[in-house]
Amino acid sequence: MREINIASILVGKRKEKGITQDELAGYLGVSKAAISKWETGQSYPDITLLPLLAAYFNISIDDLIDYKPQMVKEDIRKLYLKFCRDFSEKPFDKVYAECEKIIKKYYACPALLLEMGALLVNHCMLADSQEKSQEVLEKTRDLMVHIREETNDEYILGVSVYLEAGCEMYLDNPSAAMILLEDCNRPKTSPEVILASAFDRLGKKDRAIEVLQTMIYQNILLALGGFGNLLFEYADSEEKVDMWMNSFIQIAESMDLIEMHPGGLAPMFLLAAEVYITQGREQKALAMLQKYANIFTGDIYPLKLQGNRFFDQMDNWFDMLGIGTNMPRCESVVKGSLLESLEKNPKFESISDTDEFKRIVYQMKLKFL
Template identity: 35%
Template sequence: MSLNLGPVILQKRKAKGVTQQQLAKFIGVSKASVSKWETGQSYPDITLLPLLAAYFNVSIDTLMAYSSQLTAEQIREVYTSLIAQFDTRPAADVLAAIEDTIHRYYSCAPLVLEMGQLLLNHGDLLPGGTAVEKSSRYLTRAQELFAHVTEISTEPVLLEKARDFSAYCSLLLQRPDDVLTALGQFVPTYFPSESLIAWAYHLKGDEQRAMATTQSALYQYVTIMASQLTNYLQLVMGQPEKLRTTYARGWALIDTFDLAKLNPASVINFQVSAAMGYAQQHDATAVHACLTAYVDCLAAVKFPLRLHGDAYFDGIDEWLAQTDLGHALPRDEHQLQTDFVTVVLDNPAFKLYLETAEFQPIVQRLTQIKERLTYA
């Protein structure tokens, strides 16, 4: 985050009705120095800040346009700005920028939470040795940030997110007992507060907000269901009948709600998980069908990939806009494009299949998609 000191000095000077020369004389610097401050070419020496603040009768924080707390929109801008740096700056510089942001806003719980998620989602792109070493390093650092959120916040939603993300880190770090300690051994009884919100709007006569609230809940239910079915596919790989049933029901859900267009990432993950399950069962026909559907979905994806509604979910834009990252995805856009291709081409589970003549059209299409994404 850059300082807005120059514009503030300019605004305060004009409001006070003094010239650059008059300000320079009071502070004890040259008129050229004041000019450079106001145009952002340089900053005042740190020892001059109290004098400047006193001259304008404001606090140093006001003078620097600094606040320890950021709005949701500002946090979103910080997050997207940092992940965009992966395309233009060395990984070590990006890491330094992340840590600098954390240090600067260490008392802003929502920002700290997002920085933990950033490390969770992009740790593989940061410096630190082997993939295993990096995973351990940044998952541990993310957990430290999530723990800090619980120390500085009393907001129930933030505390719940921090707990859940920390448990997810524990899972990736192969610490199952920590997960169960944090979350418990059984799924908690779910109480749908969104239904209460929707009905409250209904009682107020605001049918549009009632429908939009219910739509946003349904949208989440559908995408979460697709994600859960994807996870379940991985758990039933050794049970052929249950794998086939789960795939059939999952595909019915995807088709019913047109998820290939609404949320293609969920469909892509579902198909590759199913293909891996069928590969374990040595069912080449099913593997081919899943990977074909996978490539069809990937080929139809339009980048940049953004969360959105459709003709059925036509009232969720306002809800999406107020979520942590708005319409954006948490994963870096270009890295996500690469992952979509390499998860198949570089997957050991598919190696023997992709070497056969039957699967060559799939390999060729994926290669073409990879080239298209590379030069886009």
């Protein structure tokens, strides 16, 4: 991360111009001692002198103080992971205050702000009150609006809309989320198919495969992510719930997707268990919870984004993501959330005293604690 650094710029520009500290001091009307302190970082020039200094060296004020309002991808990734660790180890309010400082400092860097928004959405549940969590979500929503005012990057624009819509849903504003998503301009055809064909014609078969794998992977995850919502819509039909849940399992297992992305797909078994409970099918619910526990107590740690035998050319796409192959939340936070979603879920109250449920909870505690 780049910081304001006028000292080294002054030294370099003065030597480049071939002048002494005395000469620069005389031009500005200050003492040589003042110039010396500026160049050693002991103090800074008065703000009224910055335009004079910048003009003298024929550079902008931003260049003079070495201020970079943008942050490069690797620095964004490191910062995200640092805050992930901090949220798992330090008080929420303290880490959140640091996040706000970074947001203010890089308010003109949409790529950084987008990742900070995702970071806050992924950790707002750690706030010590519902009111604080809501405040974080409201500020994140407003941040997404600001991002769209500052960038023309299609990827950042698209993700910011989804994050804002997610905030609206968490804030119990489904109408606002609906309007946001209905207004999205989605292409009628996939540009990836054309891009892959172009790579193929140019003899770049590996790139064509990479593009197609990435497209298929993203679309399958997107489709499977909707199965959970569909189960709730079909909650009054045992036949439909069984049909869609069986389809989910067949698709996910046939392509090893659950092992590839457990954090995104395994919660489907938790959702299915909740639906089965509403239908009074407690044994089906317990069977889903057992699958859920088996996945998260299996050999999947450390959690990270990774390919498999179907999707074996995804490394470039993973690297393009703001946080690379790392999970968006610290592992300890993830484990705590997983256990709480099971043990403290009021929808499982009717089976919480059964031996099967207690055994499942114990299985997860044994792995996590």
